[in-house]
Amino acid sequence: MKTLFKIFAWIAGSIVVLTVVFVLFVYMTWEKKFEADYPNIKSTSDSAVVARGKYLAFGPAHCNTCHIAPDQFENMEAGMDVLLTGGTEMHIGPGIFRPRNLTPDMETGIGKLTDGEIARVMRHSIGADGRIIFPFMPFQNMSDEDMTALISFLRSQKPVKNEIKSTEYSFLGKMVIALGMLKPESATGTPPARVEIGPTVEYGKYLANSVANCVGCHSPRSLTSGEFTGPKFSGGLAMDEGTGYVYVTPNLTPDPETGRIANWTEEAFIERIKNGRLVEGSPMPWANFSWMDDDDLRAIYRYLHSLDPVSNKVEKTVYTVEEYYEK
Ligand code: HEC
Ligand code: HEC
Structure with a gap:
């Protein structure tokens, strides 16, 4: 009996010690700095370039969905021009994330960042201060030309002073960083200098994967590290928005039985x-x-229809939280 007790005490003691060591390790190592070269991007005030940047920011690249003040959401949805002042908070497992002020204000916005620093956020997920940024902005493979357009547009906005508090990581968020589960991102191969615009499979592939992030939501992924855990575009990713509802993405591959758009015409x-x-x-x-x-849109449709069909039945795309977790 006594020896058994000793063994239990030893195991319990070891668990306590290991836990303390682990927690200390996380707190001591999560504030790592990362490095990567600054992309060679130079913004311009050329009006055609700025217009392209605005189209991308408010259209396919949807920067405004995160980088606006909450009271501007309705205006954005109504198609009005909004300023990218930040102000929205995202409360999720790894912490409270605060998309930043992207207007060119010198103190609180991107006025103090160089083109290279902004481009590095987008291409490598590393902030100007070297912090790693969680994978909200999967623009690593965006062309140099489009990145130039976006940054040129950001710089053309009216500067608005709006101090945004830093992102606050929860223990989970710090753990993900400390354990190296998040790494700086990079383009796959050399990122394209420019991509030919047109209703082609090639351009659709670029939009769906590198600009509009259809792939990020319509594929099975880990919600902590962002890693893909199954075939891309096969859907099934569940998103609990903290609003009482869980949304599940449909399968966008052309599987005739389970693909949501398999039997839709282009029109x-x-x-x-x-x-x-x-x-x-x-x-x-x-x-x-x-x-x-x-x-x-034609380009995206043609690309999605060129994919290998994957069978993945997504029964429903919206559940109440109760329904979803009882399932
Ligand atoms: C899904 C939400 C989301 C979208 C879409 C998004 N961002 Fe962000 N962005 C964030 C968050 C969150 C942060 C802050 C991350 C942090 O500090 O940890 C951020 C930070 C940044 C920063 C760093 C600014 C600084 O001061 O360090 C830049 C630059 C940026 N975003 C540019 C863009 C651009 C350009 C687009 C569109 C092409 C875009 N973002 C789209 C969520 C988003
Ligand atoms: C932020 C996540 C997110 C992104 C990015 C996203 N989707 Fe979705 N999509 C969803 C969710 C969730 C649903 C299911 C709810 C709904 O229909 O709105 C959905 C539904 C759909 C549907 C089915 C609509 C219907 O009425 O049956 C299509 C088609 C679609 N998405 C295509 C796309 C394409 C194309 C892109 C990229 C240009 C894209 N999605 C990007 C989350 C996303």
Whole structure:
């Protein structure tokens, strides 16, 4: 009996010690600094370049869905121009994330950042101060030309003073960083200097993967590290928005049985996207995508229909929290 007790005490003691060591390790190592070269991007005031940047920011790249003040959300959805002042908070497992002020204010906005620093956020997920940024902005493979356009547009906005508090990580968030589960991102290979615009499979692939992030929501992934855990575009990613509802993305591959758009014509697809949000509260940036050029939507449709079909039945796309977790 005594020896058994000793063994238990030893095991319990070891667990306590290991836990303390682990917690200390996380607190002592999470504030790591990361490095990567600054992309060679130079913004311009050329009006055509700025216009392209605005189209990307409010359309396919949907920067405004995160980088606006909460009271501007309705204006954004109504298609009005909004200033990218930040102010929205995202309360999720790894912490409270605060998209920053992207207006060119010198103190509180991007006025103090160089083109290279802004481009490095987008290409490598490393902040100007060397912090790692969680994978909210999967623009690593965006072309140099489009990155130039976006940064040129950001610099063309009216500067607005709006101090944004830093992101606050929860223990989970710090742990993810300390354990090296988050790494600086990079483009796959050399990022393209420019991509030919047109209603082609190639351009659709670029938009769906490198600009509009269809792939990020419509694929199975780990919600802590962002890693893909199954075939891309096969859907099934569940998003608990903290609003009482859970949204699940449909399968966008052309599988005739389970693919949501497999039996849609190109025209029906364009019309559906232009119609905007039908499922209330859906996290998909419907308003932004509804302003996309027909040719860009055509390109995306053609690309999605060129994918290998994957069978993945997504029964429903919206559940109440109770329904979802009882399932
Ligand atoms: C899904 C939400 C989301 C979208 C979409 C998004 N961002 Fe962000 N962005 C964030 C968050 C969150 C942060 C702050 C991260 C942190 O500090 O940990 C951030 C930070 C930044 C920063 C760093 C600014 C600084 O002061 O360090 C830049 C630059 C930036 N975003 C540019 C963009 C651009 C350009 C777009 C569109 C092409 C975009 N973002 C789209 C969520 C988003
Ligand atoms: C932030 C996450 C997110 C992004 C980014 C996103 N989607 Fe979605 N999508 C969803 C969710 C959630 C649903 C299910 C709810 C709904 O229909 O709005 C959905 C539904 C759809 C549907 C089915 C609509 C219907 O009425 O049956 C299509 C088609 C679609 N998305 C295409 C796209 C395309 C194309 C892109 C990229 C241009 C994209 N999505 C980007 C989350 C996203």
